[in-house]
Amino acid sequence: MADRHSWPAPALPPARATRRQALAALGAAAAACSPLAARAAPTTLQCAGAYADSLFHTRNLQQFARQASQSSQGAVQVEVVANAKLMPMKQVLAALGSGDLAMGEIFMSNFAQELPLLGVDSLPFIVRSFDDAKRLWNVTRQPISALLHKQGIRVLYTAPWPGQGLYARAPVNRLEDLKGQKLRVNNGATTFMAKAAGATPVDIPANNLARAIQDGEVDAMVTSSTTGVDSQSWNALGVFVDMRAWIPKNLVLMSEKRWAALPETARQALQAAASDAEARGWQLAQDADDAAQRILASHGTKITQPSYELRRSLDLLGERFARDWSGKVGVDGARVLIDYYAGAHKG
Known part of the structure; x- marks a missing residue:
């Protein structure tokens, strides 16, 4: 005779679900089956902007962030924290190299003391126009990118300031x-x-x-x-x-560690947005220069070009600074200046 305690106790009847609970369960099931549920959460990348929101450099950086998000279909969200509120500019390179910061903006020649090649950006009386400055950047992009890559940093784009x-x-x-x-x-x-x-x-x-x-x-x-x-x-x-003594630039950079962690589609979106931001940034700088000169003229400022004699004196000063700088930087410095001047002669 079987022991009566070996039989399982009858299960309690389930509580009757309310209409609201039933609808909630159906909604959860539908959400779980949705393609959106399978999409990974967006990656947020903070960017340490150096200047106020009103400045054209910051507006350009914010547009870059929006474009990167849209192109990646929301997979990447770039959060621009302007006016050095995230960290002082002097801390940006180290934070990028360690991966503690995803993106950051710097004034290139501010770091010439620790990375002398970046001093090419402030060599006086070498460039005379935005076209010259762009040509100088074209011959320095690769060696500067290689130098920063050794520090664990990737160049995204550059944008100039008006000439001095x-x-x-x-x-x-x-x-x-x-x-x-x-x-x-x-x-x-x-x-x-x-x-x-x-x-x-x-x-x-x-x-x-x-x-x-x-x-x-x-x-x-x-x-x-x-x-x-x-x-x-x-x-x-x-x-x-208006002697354009030099035309300095900002660099917008990214941590190589953070870059490597992104999927290829996100990298492509960032690269495309950076390319557009660079082209736009150069135009914005020229527009800002033109607008400022109109304001100066409207207040009675007499705007002139350097006389031949003044230009000759400035050129001689520029040659001296270039020799001194290339002597400090070494082969890389000499090579970029040779390439720059060779391009001028071809033009």
Whole structure:
């Protein structure tokens, strides 16, 4: 006789599902079968932007981020954190190299001390136009990309700033016309220029420039058309010599570690967006330069091109700086300058 306790106890009847519960279950089942459920969650990449939202460089960076997201169908989301709020620019290269940061924006020549090849961007009196600056970038892209690759960093794109011109109280047709004047200096090139001209070098930060001009602390300065507008140079410096002393650039970079972790489709989307951002960035810089010069002229600034004698003096200064720089950088530096000047002769 079987033990009565060996029989399983009858199961309790299931509780009757409510209409709301039934619909929720059907919805969950449908979602699980949807193609969207199989799609991987988007990869978010933070980008350390260096400048304010209103600046054309930041607007270009934000458009790059939107395009990358759209082209990847949402697989990649680039989050631009502007105005150095994510981290100071000086920390960007190290963070990219370690993979702690996905993307970042730098002013190229700011890192010339640790990576001397990047100093080519601020060599004075080498380029005379945006076309020259673009040609210089074309011959330096590969060696700079290779140099940064060794640091674990990938170049996405570059975009320039407006060229640096000479502001003065009176016309400057020769370098000697600056003799005895207070020339604002902010790097080695302008310091040497002051000494060569017999001018008195004065160091004034950009945020105090408008007041210094108004108070007569500056007789001349080398800076961009856009900075001239920001500092209201027309209050005292009524001449602008559009000499394009140098045309510096920003680099937008990505961690190689973070790049390697992305699927090929996401990489292609980022590369295509970067290519468009570079083309757009060069045009935006020229547009900003043109707009700033129109504003300067509307306030009575006399805009001129360098005289033959002034240009010749500046060219000689440029040759000296180029020799000194290539001596520090070595073979790579000499090669890019040779390639740049060879291209000029072909043109």
